[in-house]
Amino acid sequence: MTGSMTDRVGHLVRVFDTRLADVMVGVVDPEGIAPLRNVGSISALLRLDADRIEEELTAVGPPVAFDRVRLLAPIDGATEVWAAGVTYLVSREARVEESSDREVYRRVYDADRPELFFKSAAWRVVTDGEPIGVRDDSPNNVPEPEVGLVLNHQGRLVGYTIVDDVSSRTIEGENPLYLPQAKVYDGCCAMGPTIAPRRLVADDRAMRIEMTIERDGQPVFSGESSTGRLKRTFAELARSLFLQTTFPEGAVLATGTSVVPSLSMTLIPGDVVEIEVEGLGRMVTPVASASAIGPWLAERWSNPASEFSARGPGPTAGGD
Ligand code: DO4
Ligand code: MG
Numbered sequence: 001m002t003g004s005m006t007d008r009v010g011h012l013v014r015v016f017d018t019r020l021a022d023v024m025v026g027v028v029d030p031e032g033i034a035p036l037r038n039v040g041s042i043s044a045l046l047r048l049d050a051d052r053i054e055e056e057l058t059a060v061g062p063p064v065a066f067d068r069v070r071l072l073a074p075i076d077g078a079t080e081v082w083a084a085g086v087t088y089l090v091s092r093e094a095r096v097e098e099s100s101d102r103e104v105y106r107r108v109y110d111a112d113r114p115e116l117f118f119k120s121a122a123w124r125v126v127t128d129g130e131p132i133g134v135r136d137d138s139p140n141n142v143p144e145p146e147v148g149l150v151l152n153h154q155g156r157l158v159g160y161t162i163v164d165d166v167s168s169r170t171i172e173g174e175n176p177l178y179l180p181q182a183k184v185y186d187g188c189c190a191m192g193p194t195i196a197p198r199r200l201v202a203d204d205r206a207m208r209i210e211m212t213i214e215r216d217g218q219p220v221f222s223g224e225s226s227t228g229r230l231k232r233t234f235a236e237l238a239r240s241l242f243l244q245t246t247f248p249e250g251a252v253l254a255t256g257t258s259v260v261p262s263l264s265m266t267l268i269p270g271d272v273v274e275i276e277v278e279g280l281g282r283m284v285t286p287v288a289s290a291s292a293i294g295p296w297l298a299e300r301w302s303n304p305a306s307e308f309s310a311r312g313p314g315p316t317a318g319g320d
Contacts, residue, residue: 005066006030008281011194012057012159014042014076015069021305023072024064028194032063042195043077043122046250050156057197070310071193073127074161078249081125081189083146083165084237085115087256088229094260098140098173114232114240117179119165119254120189123301126293128283131313132273133187133290138168140266144257145211145275147204147227149234150195152250155242157234159197160204162275162283163254164190169263187293190285191252201279204234208278211259215271225258288313 011028025042026033037059039045045053075081086092086109095105108115126132134141148163166189172182201207205228213221234255241253267273271287296313303309 008194008196010200011196011281012042012045012074013192013194014072014074016072016304016310017064017069019068023076023304026064027057027060029060029063032065033069034060034063037061041076042074043079043249046079046150046152046158047248048152049154050152050158053152053158054197054199071128072304073122073125073130073190074192074195075122075125075252077122079122079251080118080247081120081122081148081163081191081252081254082241083117083119083163083183083254084232084256085117087114087231087237088225088258089231090225090229090258090260091256095172098169098263099176100174101176104176109231114237116237116241116253117183119183124186124297125189125191126187126285126297127191128193128285130190130285131187131288131293132164132166132190132285133185133288133293134166134267134269135168135171135185135290138170138182140169140173140263142167142169142261142265142267143211143213143273143275144254145209145259145277146254146257147207147209147277147280148191149238149253149255150250151238151241151247151253153248155238155247157198157238159195160201160280161192161195161252162277162280163252164273164275164283164285165254165257166190166267169266186290186297187288188290190283193283194281196280205230206278207280209259210276212274213261213265213267213271214274215268220271221261221265223259223261227255229258230255
């Protein structure tokens with residue numbers, strides 16, 4: 001677990017309980033993780049109405065000690081991850097710089113309809129301490145630190161989480177029609193590790209977003225921004241996602257990046273990405289080759305209790 005959880009008291013988490021060898025959903029308590037009594041998964045929670053979700057977050061059992069649990073990504077079941085793009089001026093300028101088709105980015109920034117794209121199934125999402133991936137067929141890859149909106153089945157905002165929309169700049173830059181390949185692959189999405197309930201975030205238009213990339217223990221990039229620079233509103237993005245589209249177990253919507261490294265900077269296996277968002281906490285992920293992450297993701301999904309699931313893809317995935 002990265003850092004202290006005491007600044008995340010009241011946040012929702014999904015964890016693997018090593019004593020019971022089972023997954024549970026709970027709320028961070030000063031003493032540990034207090035399991036929800038009536039709800040066993042994040043997707044089951046998102047099937048409920050917003051008021052009922054708040055009630056369930058208070059119906060908890062005695063806390064399980066922090067050292068007994070392993071944090072898992074706060075998403076499961078049929079909950080989907082979607083992302084909005086070109087929602088900050090800095091992202092529009094970066095795409096214009098990298099792309100062979102600049103006009104599409106200028107037009108979408110000003111259009112009524114936002115850019116929304118599918119990002120990940122729940123099972124492919126990784127979290128704090130687990131590796132994100134870079135594609136072997138892409139020379140330029142970047143992390144994209146974003147605020148994620150956690151939306152229930154009605155599209156109501158119930159909480160916020162950190163999302164890293166890891167992307168291939170090379171593939172997207174070559175042709176915007178390659179977007180799904182630039183955005184969706186093994187290790188492309190990191191989330192969490194916690195969900196801050198909506199009531200705990202005082203002002204979602206003033207959340208500081210910070211990102212550092214370390215190589216061999218030294219920072220090679222650091223940048224920061226704020227949700228205050230977002231061109232659209234969170235409500236508008238959530239409304240657009242649910243237009244003509246049903247999410248029976250809700251969705252997490254990443255709201256776009258505003259921290260963009262220069263084109264000369266690319267992630268390589270062995271790097272470590274640290275993202276911090278005010279009010280949401282911190283997520284630290286090592287970088288690995290996507291091809292090394294795939295088998296581990298599949299094993300973790302089918303057998304979360306296995307030793308390989310707990311250990312991760314291992315040092316070869318970190319580049320050597
Ligand atoms: O248009 C491509 C994606 C943009 C994106 O992911 C972002 O702005 O965060
Ligand atoms: Mg993005």
